[in-house]
Amino acid sequence: MKKSMFRVLSIVLCFALLFGSAVGTSAANDAEISRVSCVVYGDGATGRGFTWYTADETECSIEISVLGIDVTSTLDVKYDCGEWEGNYMHKAYVTGLAAGTIYSYTITAGTATHSGVFSTDNGDDIVNFIVGGDVQASSLEAFEVGQKVMETAYKFFPVAEFYATLGDYTNDSTNEEWDLYSQAFIGINSVTTHVPITGNHDSNKGWFNSMFALDTSESVQTNNGVNYSFDYGNVHIAVVNTNDMLAISNAQLTWLRNDMNSTDADWKIVLMHKAPYSLGKDIKWPDACYLQEALTEVCDATNVDLVMSGHDHMYVRTKPLNDNKVVEQKDGTTYILGGATGAKRYEFRKFILDNYFSQDILATAVAQANGEYFANGNLDNLDETNKGGIFNTISVVGGALALNTYVVNDETLEIKQIDELTIVKAQGENKITFTGENVQKSNVIDTLASFADFAAYTLGTWVPMFLKTLPDLLKEYIATGTF
Ligand SMILES: [Fe+2]
Numbered sequence: 001m002k003k004s005m006f007r008v009l010s011i012v013l014c015f016a017l018l019f020g021s022a023v024g025t026s027a028a029n030d031a032e033i034s035r036v037s038c039v040v041y042g043d044g045a046t047g048r049g050f051t052w053y054t055a056d057e058t059e060c061s062i063e064i065s066v067l068g069i070d071v072t073s074t075l076d077v078k079y080d081c082g083e084w085e086g087n088y089m090h091k092a093y094v095t096g097l098a099a100g101t102i103y104s105y106t107i108t109a110g111t112a113t114h115s116g117v118f119s120t121d122n123g124d125d126i127v128n129f130i131v132g133g134d135v136q137a138s139s140l141e142a143f144e145v146g147q148k149v150m151e152t153a154y155k156f157f158p159v160a161e162f163y164a165t166l167g168d169y170t171n172d173s174t175n176e177e178w179d180l181y182s183q184a185f186i187g188i189n190s191v192t193t194h195v196p197i198t199g200n201h202d203s204n205k206g207w208f209n210s211m212f213a214l215d216t217s218e219s220v221q222t223n224n225g226v227n228y229s230f231d232y233g234n235v236h237i238a239v240v241n242t243n244d245m246l247a248i249s250n251a252q253l254t255w256l257r258n259d260m261n262s263t264d265a266d267w268k269i270v271l272m273h274k275a276p277y278s279l280g281k282d283i284k285w286p287d288a289c290y291l292q293e294a295l296t297e298v299c300d301a302t303n304v305d306l307v308m309s310g311h312d313h314m315y316v317r318t319k320p321l322n323d324n325k326v327v328e329q330k331d332g333t334t335y336i337l338g339g340a341t342g343a344k345r346y347e348f349r350k351f352i353l354d355n356y357f358s359q360d361i362l363a364t365a366v367a368q369a370n371g372e373y374f375a376n377g378n379l380d381n382l383d384e385t386n387k388g389g390i391f392n393t394i395s396v397v398g399g400a401l402a403l404n405t406y407v408v409n410d411e412t413l414e415i416k417q418i419d420e421l422t423i424v425k426a427q428g429e430n431k432i433t434f435t436g437e438n439v440q441k442s443n444v445i446d447t448l449a450s451f452a453d454f455a456a457y458t459l460g461t462w463v464p465m466f467l468k469t470l471p472d473l474l475k476e477y478i479a480t481g482t483f
Pocket of ligand 1: 200273310312
């Protein structure tokens with residue numbers, strides 16, 4: 001049932017992507033509806049959150065159908081509309097969907113309509129999805145680089161049930177940039193479910209929260225992004241905001257620990273923006289570096305399998321770690337910096353290795369900026385074909401998880417695989433050890449304690465590390481102009 005369902009969806013997706021338009025709409029009608037997204041709302045099987053924008057205040061509605069039959073009256077639909085930065089924002093929170101079902105939807109705003117499709121999780125233990133990295137664009141041309149990579153990913157991996165990006169959609173989070181993002185991605189965002197993650201460039205004045213209709217009620221509220229979690233089959237995914245003054249607060253760590261202890265899903269994955277392990281320029285600052293201590297402790301204690309991040313625009317995968325040491329795959333967490341899907345790409349900073357993390361824990365890494373292929377700590381293996389945007393596919397089949405990573409060549413759109421990882425484990429071993437409400441509140445005491453913990457880390461660990469690397473950092477700065 002599931003295979004045939006997704007075969008149908010795949011065909012719909014391919015047609016939509018190949019012909020470059022959203023499903024069932026005319027360009028004239030689309031002109032007044034923009035920034036359309038369909039995201040997981042609460043549960044992958046039963047909830048979706050829709051957002052769309054109009055230039056003016058307009059009465060809006062969404063109609064949801066199965067095989068052309070309007071089923072909206074059987075669902076619970078809540079609307080949230082209001083002005084945002086000079087445009088009109090519309091959100092529809094839809095719950096009560098049936099598991100394992102292909103839905104179509106039509107948004108109506110005045111005389112304009114926009115249609116799309118999505119499918120719900122059927123709850124079995126086969127889950128496929130795509131993860132992209134930073135797009136961080138300002139121009140339409142740059143957004144289209146990310147668009148082409150993601151569309152290539154869907155054509156290559158049409159069984160994907162949703163896609164996540166690892167934050168930094170835009171560069172400055174302005175009306176113009178979100179409109180250009182919408183223009184580039186409205187096709188793909190109309191034919192699948194999206195899992196959004198906040199980047200530090202998206203967080204400006206609540207922009208991110210105004211772009212996506214997410215369920216953050218069972219969570220911890222933060223200033224510059226959102227935390228939420230959901231199940232999809234036998235995978236539990238938590239999305240963590242890393243864009244406040246502290247990359248992660250004690251309240252967030254408590255929320256994540258409880259969240260991961262409240263599931264018996266076989267697979268546990270954390271998605272967030274700032275990366276604990278990187279060879280790029282951003283890991284040298286204490287905010288991201290602090291994640292090596294604070295976040296990893298929670299991942300170790302709660303059997304998280306994968307942590308995927310963005311922020312530094314390159315691909316890095318660690319070996320499985322526990323307490324920052326390499327362990328057997330089944331006993332550790334693998335940390336992946338997912339690569340830039342867009343056009344902005346970073347080079348390796350060589351002084352990072354063995355200073356900010358041990359070379360021994362590096363499994364593979366690909367810098368995209370200059371086409372270097374960098375494996376296991378040496379620079380001997382250069383490959384010019386790595387000049388392109390990156391996407392990752394994840395396939396879970398029962399007790400096996402496969403991660404495959406690809407570069408899409410900028411010029412030819414040819415796909416080249418750059419990494420693969422398979423994890424096999426016994427199913428049914430994760431137990432629920434936390435029950436009850438997991439709504440964490442940041443208060444003055446928590447904030448002070450968070451800053452005290454961060455300050456202790458910064459003074460005790462980060463400052464000595466930074467001072468030790470400063471001569472090499474300055475040498476690189478003089479040679480390359482990059483700090
Ligand atoms: Fe970033």
